[in-house]
Structures are given as structure tokens and as C-alpha cells.
Amino acid sequence: MLRLSTKGQYGVRAMYEIARGYPATPVTIKEISERQDVSVAYLEQILNKLRKAGLIKSIRGPGGGYILNRSADKISIASILNELEGPVALTSCLEPEGGCVRIDSCVTHLLWKALGEQVEAFLKTITLKNLMAGDFYALGGTAKKEMRRPVRLKPQSQP
Amino acid sequence: MLRLSTKGQYGVRAMYEIARGYPATPVTIKEISERQDVSVAYLEQILNKLRKAGLIKSIRGPGGGYILNRSADKISIASILNELEGPVALTSCLEPEGGCVRIDSCVTHLLWKALGEQVEAFLKTITLKNLMAGDFYALGGTAKKEMRRPVRLKPQSQP
DNA sequence: TAAAACCCTACCGTTTTTGTCAAGTATTAT
DNA sequence: ATAATACTTGACAAAAACGGTAGGGTTTTA
Ligand code: FES
Ligand code: FES
DSSP: OOOOOHHHHHHHHHHHHHHHHTTTOOBOHHHHHHHHTOOHHHHHHHHHHHHHTTSEEEEOSTTOEEEESSOGGGOBHHHHHHHHHOSOOSSGGGSSSOOOTTTTTOSSHHHHHHHHHHHHHHHHHOBHHHHHHTEEEEOOTTOOGGGOEEEEOOOOOOO | OOOOOHHHHHHHHHHHHHHHHTTTOOBOHHHHHHHHTOOHHHHHHHHHHHHHTTSEEEEOSTTOEEEESSOGGGOBHHHHHHHHHOSOOSSGGGSSSOOOTTTTTOSSHHHHHHHHHHHHHHHHHOBHHHHHHTOOOOTTSOOOSOSSOOOOOOSSOOO
């Protein structure tokens, strides 16, 4: 239940690789492909979307590649997934176009809405920088920043 | 992104209808079908799963129908969705069988795991009883039910 | 014994996902 | 200038998941 598409998964992993080169070194698709084990052709589609969304920019020609368009602490996981999978909308009734006629009498509508907001809030608090550092914060609803409890996750080893 | 299947959605709405008859009145598939606007044949599949999972029981023959197997405050939304859509697993790597070889070196694995646990925790705190009463807290949203004083559930467990 | 109501499972059209492929365009090094 | 590098774009297709339908059963009650 609630499966994330591979585009979303690969996208975040690709952004992680690009973030590692920031701000000095453009990272090529080929490098990302080798490090994250995703085909070049598929990555092209993914990175294209992310570029059009302004999350990364590209440098063509030899020595080129992709670099972040802004620093890693200003790019949330939510912003990446939003571009690749569209906004969080657990039901079609919740989509911007929506147009469900049952909406006012629907028992579950507010429940799905609340859950979606919960997910979105979580993903918004986590940036590429957090991902690189392995620092996640457990979101505590309306909890203030000083009330957040940092959870240190195991550092990642690189292949 | 993160779409819930119709089976899951209809399942919760069907359980809501069955809960309304608890404990005295069995609710027939036909009634659920009419009230929630879902075909009888499709509901049969859904209710069958929920019955096998022990969430509801059925009474055959005329005057029969479905009733809850335990009280509404002991049936969480999570338990319903788990039966109809399987456990929350945002990636295939997170599934019980799983078997991803990259798991130890994967940058994002713990992120998806954390998000999945967040969702599961949220859905576990909300029961059918909460759903019937409209008593759940919409994070960052507008709880636009009656003027009843909203009871704040704790979507997140802070260890 | 007939009607009400649940039980089972096979099937099937559509959509989404998950990519591949081929033919570009832009930039730089030499 | 030319070759090599690297991003750009659109078309396409296999495979899986989704969202049901169909049609036969069985059990229970009046
Ligand atoms: S069915 Fe559309 S809002 Fe519930
Ligand atoms: S790719 Fe399997 S755990 Fe990340």
C-alpha cells in the first residue's frame, strides 16, 4: 500500500549524487547511473523534469553535467517528489481539479486530507542536506523547532 | 503521488456503514452499495477480505448481513487498509520479502522507512469510532465538522 | 421450497508504470 | 574545424496494477 514510484525513488537518489558535487563539480548522468545503478536513458527523463522545475541546472558539453540550482539545505524531499509524482493526493477527490460531488457528505474525505497533509509536512522538513548528513527530525505536529528530537541515523557508506 | 486504491477507500466507507449498525443490526451489502454508491459485486470482494481478516462477521440468509466483530473503537483505519492493500511499504525494498542487496549502502532506505512508520502510526491512532464522531485532528487543515470540541489525538508518538 | 443473502474465483479492458530507443542540439578541447 | 562529450526530446512498448464485471455457488430463514 502507498507505493512510491521508481521515478520518485531514483529521483531522490540522483539528487543526492548531484548534491555531492555541489557547488564545484558538475555530475554527469553516467556517473549517477553507475553509482545508483539506474539506466542512463531513464535518468534522462527524470533529470529533465527536475531541471524544468528549477531544482537543478545543466551544463552541456565536455566537463558538463548537473549541479544543484540552490543549496542542498533549501531543497526538500517534498519538492523533488512533487515534480516527479505530482502532489500528494491520496484520493482523486483531493486533487486540485477534484470535482467529487460526494465531497460534502463524504465520511472519509477529511481523513485522507489529514493524512496527506501529514505526509507532505514530513517530507517538507527533510532536505537533501539532512539526507546527506543522515539527520532526520521526527516531526511532532505543531512542535516547535527546539522540541524536535533529532534522530541520528547510521551514516551511509558509498559503493 | 501516493494514491490510495479504491479498494481501500471503499473498504473504509463500507466499514463505516457496518459500524452504524453495530451491535444490533446486520447491514446488507445492498444497503452499503446504495449508501456509498459502490457496486455489490465489488463490495463482495472487499468485505470478503475483511471478514477473513476477522474485522467483521457475516450472517447468511434472509435478515442477514455484516456486523463488526469487535467494537468500533477497537478497529483502526490502519487495520482495514492493511487487509485491503497490504502493509505500508513505500518501496519494494521495505516489503517483508524485500531482499534488496543495496539496502546497507542505500541513501534513502531509512527515509522511506521513517515515512512509512509515520503513516502507519497516524492510521493506527484513528478508529472507526473516531471516524463516526468526526473526532480526529487534521494537521494544518481545517477541522470543519460541527462545533463539537475537537478531541486532539496524537498522530505522532513521541518516544 | 423459494427467496434472501452471503461466498468464490475467473476473467478482462484500461491505465499506469517502467523503462528503451533513436535522433537530435549544445559546448569544449585540440 | 572537427571530434568528442554530454545534455535534450519525443516516440514507443512490454509489463504490471487497477478497477471492476460475470456467473456460478452455498447457507439460512420464512
Ligand atoms: S468520495 Fe469523493 S470525497 Fe469521498
Ligand atoms: S534500493 Fe533497495 S534499499 Fe534503497
